[in-house]
Amino acid sequence: MILLEPHNVIIQTTLGEKIIKPSSLDVAFVDYDGVRFHLSTPQSKTLLLLSMHIRCWDELVKYGALEILQREYGSLLQPQAEPEYNVSLVIDLEQIPASPEDRSAFILSIALFKRNALAAPFELAFKNQKALESSGSGQGELMEIHYRDEEAIYVQASHDRVTVIFSTIFADETDRIFGKVFLQEFVDARRQPAIQNAPQVLYSNRDPPLEIRHLANLRNTEDTGYVTFVLFPRHFTPANAPGTISHIQLFRDYLHYHIKCSKAYMHSRMRHRVAEFQKVLNRAKQEVATTERKTVTGRTMSTR
């Protein structure tokens, strides 16, 4: 598994099971970036209530998340969210599409709940870019999404591109070094002919990029890094846009996943090396010549 999937597996499997066999249910689970879900059947076994808590909900609403959710889920979206959560969907198991393809597409769309909510600023930026393109100059609003405690995504549209900036913080020393290598690799990898069309990636440590330098609430310590993606119109043509949004949202998780995987890989190499060295050491062991020791009366001693 190289790429992380945009949909939530727990929602997908639970819905799939409940459609076949409805039963009462009350589960809480999470998704990346501190998103909390609660799936329950408060009224009847066939009426599922799916609620989501997302840290940056207010910002997302400001950038039009509600319209996107309305477009995706229509009447499923509840006007009043469950207490302690930001947004709720009600899924009636008796009114879901009957054919297997439609059904799995429906389940998948529900499983993409978080992705759709977080897609709002990106869609808005793509729209703004289209509007600015005709005027030929100018810049759109700088959108800030504080999706984690100390990290944020900044999205800005200008007349010829959309800039997406991630601020990243590595809690662990080792992670920071791995992260640095990775991010520099991103910059270098673009030189390969196969991925010339990929968006341009810039990485800076400590110094924020020019676009966001004027912001007051930036934290410029040694463990902060900024990754800038420059998306050109070819990356968000109507055909490409959904994929681009799904991937770019998961960038931070993708990065951390791969840092962890490379650590695991290093560990397995280390274990292998140790096992090899141990073999060498064992070969060097001298065979101890066993001499029989006897007492005066001629009896042998044995260890017990």
Place this chain on the structure above:
Amino acid sequence: MSLLAPIICDNGTGYSKIGFAGNSDPSFFLQCLPNCNCYSGTCFTVISGPPVPSKPGQIASKRGVEDLDFFIGDEALANAKTPGFGLNYPIRHGMIDNWDHMERYWEQTIFKYLRAEPEDHYFLLVRPQSPVIVEAPLTQSLQTEPPLNPPENREQTAEIFFESFNIKGLYIAVQAVLALAASWSSNRVTDRTLTGTVIDSGDGVTHVIPCAEGYVIGSAIKHIPIAGRDITQFVLNLMRERGETTAIPPEDQLRVAGKVKENYSYVCQDIVKEFRRFDAEPYKFFERFEGEHSVTGRKYNVDVGYERFLAPEIFFNPEIYSSDFLTPLPQIVDDVIQQSPIDVRRGLYKNIVLSGGSTMFQHFGNRLKRDLKQLVDRRLDASALASGSALKSSGVEVDVISHKRQRYAVWFGGSLLASLPEFYTSCHTKAQYDEIGPSICRRYQIFGSAT
């Protein structure tokens, strides 16, 4: 950020049960769909993928991601036939065998299935009580105590979780203690105590584990080589003898026997009476099992008769199934408690907790309680007689607790304990790990009990 729910991981030889604290059921049973029946060999904590290369080759020119190309659980079984892929079982007999695979297994559970950022979560892992030594040489049978899961094992686990995944905090719990905690959900339990005897019966082996105030009395643990797999085999034998199996295609026979065991079996109170009842009114008690050939779709049905109550009877009268192992379960439980320190025995008799799928038979608890009570009373009477009827005991309370969550009792107990506020203070945190090192896992703190 508000604290996110801790993750409970119970990696067993058979299934891995993984989910978030506060829920009543695990979110994932990896490798098995909840409805499918799995038998030895087909259902394991599996990982499939090409073997880890022994030499990295020219590292500079190769920037591949081959080490990410693997599957776990059901997907591993589905991909097992792909060329270059093979099935690996990183856990054997309850012990982690291959750390490379295990690390990658966890990697994928966390990121693909749970979709959790490990840095934001506390983890509760379940440490198996003791690996079962299957082929114990006869000469060593006197020192029957198999080694407990060595602390080095826990240290390695902590190393992986803290260093690879940077988790916030880790708690390594003992299986039996979690099973005791799970019994608090029963309405018959009035005080939350961690003293009791756990009878844990899964697919392979049944353990009887005494626990005193959260600590396992290792010297008194006993294992019984009768568990789910044997019951299924016994059901199959009974059906074969009656000639029912002719209707069932050979490859489905074991599966059908498993279904019969799960759906129709119960524990009777008196075997002779039960036989009589069945003979008097066969139409009332005999059930019909309807199946479908897995390939051709041909329908077939079989009668389900005496095996309904005989199947779980092998716990109480093992001689009807096996000729090697002849001690009934109540006797074993009694022995275990008698081997424990005298001051906890009352607590152990009073709180006998069932856990695992093979203890789910109807009335299993009642029967065990009755048989055990008889044993205890007989001994008390004998001692009263021996003292010339001068001293009479006030009696020993025997109680067997069965509850709704028995099947995943260990996981559920973990979920219960991890949602207590004390959980966070009992965890080993990342800061402590950085300060002290993996050896902190040798310290084990119990919490949550009311006493």
